[in-house]
Amino acid sequence: MADEITYTGYGANLRAAEIFNRLIHEDLVDKTSLRDLLPKLGDLGGSGSDTLVTPRVAFDDAMAAANTDEVTAAANTALGNNAISLSVAQQIIQFESSDKFAVTGAPGHLQLEVLAGRLVDAYLLRFTDQTCALFPSFTAAVSDTGVDMTTDHFYDAIFALEQAVVPGPFVSVLYTVQYTDLQNSIRGEGGPAQYLGATQNQTLAKSPGYKGQFAGVEIFASDSVTAVNAGADSSGAMFGAGALVYAEASPSQAMPGAVPVPVPAGSPVYAEFDRTANPGLSAVVGHAFNAVGIGENARGVEIITDR
Amino acid sequence: MGSIRGRRTTAETSSSALQLPPIRNRFKFIFKVHPLRWTWDADDAAEGNDGWLPEVSPFHITPGSGGVGDGDVTDLAFVQLARDGWQVIYPNDPKLGEYREYVQDFPTRGRNKVNASIFESVRMVGNKAIWKGDQEAWRAFRRHLLDSGIVAPIDEAVRESLTDDLALRLDRMRERLASAGGNHPRLERDIERLSAMLDGMQGQATEPKPAPKRRRKAAPKAEPVAEEVAT
Numbered sequence: 001m002a003d004e005i006t007y008t009g010y011g012a013n014l015r016a017a018e019i020f021n022r023l024i025h026e027d028l029v030d031k032t033s034l035r036d037l038l039p040k041l042g043d044l045g046g047s048g049s050d051t052l053v054t055p056r057v058a059f060d061d062a063m064a065a066a067n068t069d070e071v072t073a074a075a076n077t078a079l080g081n082n083a084i085s086l087s088v089a090q091q092i093i094q095f096e097s098s099d100k101f102a103v104t105g106a107p108g109h110l111q112l113e114v115l116a117g118r119l120v121d122a123y124l125l126r127f128t129d130q131t132c133a134l135f136p137s138f139t140a141a142v143s144d145t146g147v148d149m150t151t152d153h154f155y156d157a158i159f160a161l162e163q164a165v166v167p168g169p170f171v172s173v174l175y176t177v178q179y180t181d182l183q184n185s186i187r188g189e190g191g192p193a194q195y196l197g198a199t200q201n202q203t204l205a206k207s208p209g210y211k212g213q214f215a216g217v218e219i220f221a222s223d224s225v226t227a228v229n230a231g232a233d234s235s236g237a238m239f240g241a242g243a244l245v246y247a248e249a250s251p252s253q254a255m256p257g258a259v260p261v262p263v264p265a266g267s268p269v270y271a272e273f274d275r276t277a278n279p280g281l282s283a284v285v286g287h288a289f290n291a292v293g294i295g296e297n298a299r300g301v302e303i304i305t306d307r
Numbered sequence: 308m309g310s311i312r313g314r315r316t317t318a319e320t321s322s323s324a325l326q327l328p329p330i331r332n333r334f335k336f337i338f339k340v341h342p343l344r345w346t347w348d349a350d351d352a353a354e355g356n357d358g359w360l361p362e363v364s365p366f367h368i369t370p371g372s373g374g375v376g377d378g379d380v381t382d383l384a385f386v387q388l389a390r391d392g393w394q395v396i397y398p399n400d401p402k403l404g405e406y407r408e409y410v411q412d413f414p415t416r417g418r419n420k421v422n423a424s425i426f427e428s429v430r431m432v433g434n435k436a437i438w439k440g441d442q443e444a445w446r447a448f449r450r451h452l453l454d455s456g457i458v459a460p461i462d463e464a465v466r467e468s469l470t471d472d473l474a475l476r477l478d479r480m481r482e483r484l485a486s487a488g489g490n491h492p493r494l495e496r497d498i499e500r501l502s503a504m505l506d507g508m509q510g511q512a513t514e515p516k517p518a519p520k521r522r523r524k525a526a527p528k529a530e531p532v533a534e535e536v537a538t
Contacts, residue, residue: 051383085387089370089377129332133367139341139391143362146442150497152480188491224332228364230426230440235364291371297391302364 032209119286329417
């Protein structure tokens with residue numbers, strides 16, 4: 001027998017060397033989003049300023065006994081006050097491709113339209129980075145440098161918040177290693193303490209990065225948590241509502257001359273296509289204006305353990 | 308004909324010279340300290356010091372976070388830090404001596420530079436960036452902040468409060484160990500470690516008290532001696 005049509009013999013001319021799959025595999029990316037956890041203090045779009053000042057008042061003055069002589073007036077009570085200032089800054093991302101790349105692309109291939117759809121994700125990643133960058137600025141801390149995180153550290157953080165009369169519910173954002181160290185410690189816990197893992201129903205209602213609940217505290221794990229102590233430790237945190245806040249500035253209309261890209265409703269991101277005829281480049285650009293800050297320092301505690 | 312000379316390609320000059328992969332959260336930063344945040348360091352105490360070192364943490368300078376504005380403007384941010392009691396350690400403070408300009412940045416393949424303190428180094432092993440911190444230099448830096456007068460020593464009340472906090476934490480851990488029963492080597496190890504730390508903290512926390520003045524023991528008052536009555 002001879003002249004069988006085989007892949008080895010004929011494939012070089014009669015078959016393609018390789019087929020480009022139209023499925024795109026997404027590499028691992030930590031998409032933890034903390035935006036839903038923080039109260040939004042306002043939107044500065046069309047406000048006339050880039051800075052939002054939110055007054056803070058401490059109504060912690062109790063009545064005192066009146067003067068016993070019945071005729072001397074009581075003095076005024078000074079009202080504790082302060083302000084939270086948030087100045088929005090511009091965040092931006094751009095993807096650009098050449099005409100040759102675009103023209104030769106087939107449906108399903110990575111094109112600018114696909115990238116445009118990811119601009120909101122890019123904003124949320126940035127938001128998480130901005131938020132985690134604030135953890136080292138909490139003045140209260142549970143600190144145990146070079147030591148793996150345990151339930152003791154976790155409870156210390158809860159106690160610190162409770163002693164500071166911070167109302168719950170509490171949220172904890174930990175570095176991925178802190179989280180696994182905590183999990184390992186929880187394995188040895190006895191008694192009523194139980195870890196409630198993220199089930200499907202829970203995660204539907206939570207942001208990406210949600211891991212579960214322990215001792216009534218919602219836990220998120222993120223690789224955006226920064227390093228401290230010369231890289232030896234991670235700077236996680238636990239906080240109550242109002243510890244961290246944010247403001248945004250959403251555009252009320254498309255920028256002049258821009259070709260807007262649709263983004264989900266309620267997103268401060270605005271996106272547009274940009275075209276450079278010579279040499280033939282197309283870009284998609286996403287913009288957002290935001291500010292994340294500490295709303296009230298006493299409502300949060302930094303958790304420093306081994307990285 | 309003249310010859311064209313090539314330049315030997317080195318690790319530093321090659322187009323594939325070492326560049327870090329993009330890392331998002333290694334922002335520019337400035338160090339800060341807070342009068343309430345201290346750690347007790349056994350190695351520092353072993354060198355004849357009191358062992359109390361300021362906890363130095365970064366303030367990340369990235370627009371839109373913590374009051375940092377466009378172009379890394381930090382005016383508002385520093386006002387807010389001061390309001391919360393933080394003291395900024397400016398990198399150009401002459402008193403820092405050899406630690407001046409303590410921030411270093413690394414080239415990356417991404418849009419942003421990767422920043423780290425001078426106490427950290429990074430190596431590429433395979434395609435992974437492995438960071439290493441020089442903990443001895445880090446401790447020496449924190450000691451220098453005190454010795455140079457940049458940071459005031461720990462307040463006595465803060466020292467007592469932190470010592471009490473650790474004692475309470477140890478009590479909780481001991482109670483937990485007692486009630487848990489069984490074998491808990493990790494918890495036992497932590498208790499042992501923190502007990503040693505507490506001993507060190509307490510040893511330093513109490514100033515050597517002057518020896519109490521010896522009072523001459525007062526001679527017992529003469530009891531009225533009952534006269535033996537001969538019966």
